[in-house]
Amino acid sequence: MKQAYYLESIELIKKFTGASKVVLFDHTVRRRRPGQVDDSPSRRQPVEFVHVDQTTQTSITRVHRHLPADEAPKLPEEQFQIINLWRPILHAASDQPLALCDYRSVEPEKDNFPLALWKYLRGMTSDEIVLIKSYDSIQDGKMAIFTPHTGFKDPSTPMDAPLRESIEVRALGFCDSQTSVTQDDGAGVSKLSPRRATPSFPRLSLPPAHTMRHAQGLGHFIINSTRELGLAPVKFHGSSLSATFSPPATMALFLPVAPLVAQD
Structure with missing residues (x-):
């Protein structure tokens, strides 16, 4: 596992975030098994409550x-991020898909923010990944710091859909001080800024107004209009929240990659 999939994941994170150094520190395989108790690493089930994986203190500790x-x-002079790489295994994640919260709608100082905006990618397959920013050491109000997320019951899921199986790896990402920075010109166009002394990630450090759905052949920051995006209501604890992609925003990257191949 660590010799094959870890190496592949490190290269994917470097490729799509611009990080110069990536250190993977753990992984979790989740398989939904109704009635089974989630009481050990080998019996992890999808998490069905909204959460973030890291706090400032745990991130620095890591x-x-x-x-x-x-x-x-x-620290805290140099930037680092914690990034999760999540993907389905074996079959599409129609059952219990992963929903992500638009950071611009988050009120970190509150426990409840009813206007939160949620989104997900319907029917993700094992040849698609999502990179989720779990923490960013730069907290200047211009970038997303973390991404609340959860598994949820999609009312459009077919009754005979296979139960979700997924894998996520968690990584520390660093960049050197010579990394170019991808910025936005305010009109939805990404561009490279001049090199600067303060290191910053060229892709996951985009302002929170920009969610990136990578479309093959269309560039890293283009929403792929040929891919169906989930627009059904997302329900958490009885509250119906709109899962909308307009405007598209959350600090995560949906990316097509090579199919996942089982390792001996």
Whole structure:
């Protein structure tokens, strides 16, 4: 697992985020099994409540836990991110798909923000991944810091859909001080800014107004109009929330990749 899939995941995160260094620190395989108790790593089920994976303190702790002291960045001066790479395995994730919250609709100081905007990609397959920003050390009000997410019951899921099976890996991402920065010109057009001393990720550091759905041949920041996006109501604890992609926004990348191949 770690020798094959970890290496593949590291290269994917580097490719699509521009990170110069990626350190994977754990993974979780989730299989929905109704009636089974989620009481061990081998019996993990999809999470059905809204959550974020990291806090500021746990994120900083992970840097020092998973990197040698001489490799850890000079916090908080240097930027790092925690990024999850999530994908279905075996079959499409029609059952219990993953919903992501638009960070612009989040009120971090509150426990409840009823105007939260949610979105998901219907029927994700094992040759598609989603990169989710779980933490960003740069908190200047211009970038998403984290992405609330959850599994949920999609009312459009066929009754005979196979139960969800998915894998997610979690990684620390770093970039060097010579990385070009992808910025937005305010009109939805991405461009590269001049190199600067403060390191920043060229893709996942886009302002929260921009969610990227990578479309083959169309560029990294184009919504793929040929791919059906989930627009059905998302229900959490009895509350119906609109899952809309207009305007498209959350700090996550939906990306087509090579099919997942089982390893011996």
